[in-house]
Amino acid sequence: MADSESAESPAVVERRRRGSRRELVIVAIFLLVISVGIGITSIQLAARREFQPDSSGTFPLIVGGGLLLFSILFLFETLKPRDDGYLEAHMASEKSSTRMRVVVWVVLVLLGYAAIVALVGYTIATAALFIVVSRLLNEKRWWLNITVGVLLAAAIYFGFTLLLGVKLPAGFLGVI
Structure with missing residues (x-):
């Protein structure tokens, strides 16, 4: 990578660094907005129970x-002036190794999971989620994906419902 940068003009390298830094600032601002949204929502939840420590807004807060x-x-780290270009070089290497197609598919699968979990139930939806995502991440042994997905989903379901008393969606098949 250093050889390709040395062949480029300094103006091109500087433009790339500014673009990388701009991307980081955008991500930092996005995270700030999300955290403020979480804070506002959790304060509203906590206010319903008069800010008691065990209210539903405590943990999100x-x-x-x-x-x-x-x-x-x-955000402060991204705005700090640097001359070494380490962060930009690291971002470039991460971008080249990230398989965006897989990331997009996992996000779509998660959206599908959110849409069907109430209909088919937590256990079936979670087992299916695990099976599909593990396959997207190149685990080719179906028997392992199915076994781990079903056992994990069942263990979490019964752990939350029996041990913690949290009601999870049972779906159209009842307990399954």
Whole structure:
């Protein structure tokens, strides 16, 4: 990579660095907006129960606060002037190794999961999610995908429903 950069003009290299830094600033601002949204929503949830420590907004407020803190730190880090180009070079290598097609498919599968979990039930939807995502991530042994997906989904379902008393969607087949 250093050889290709040395062949380019300094103006091209500088333009690429500014573009990479701009992308990082956009991501940092996006994370800030998300964390503020989480904070506002969790405060509204906590206000319904008069800000009791066990209210439904307590944990999201902690997560939102942590995300806000790290988003601010990330934004400061991206705005810090640097001459070494390490961050930009690291981003370029990450971009070249990321399989965006797989990322897009996983996001679509997660959206499909969210759409069907109430209809077919948590256990079936989660097992199917695990099977499909593990296949997208190149695990070719179907028997392993199915076994782990079903056992994991069942263990989580029964752990939450029996041990924690949390009601998860049972779907049209009842407990399955």
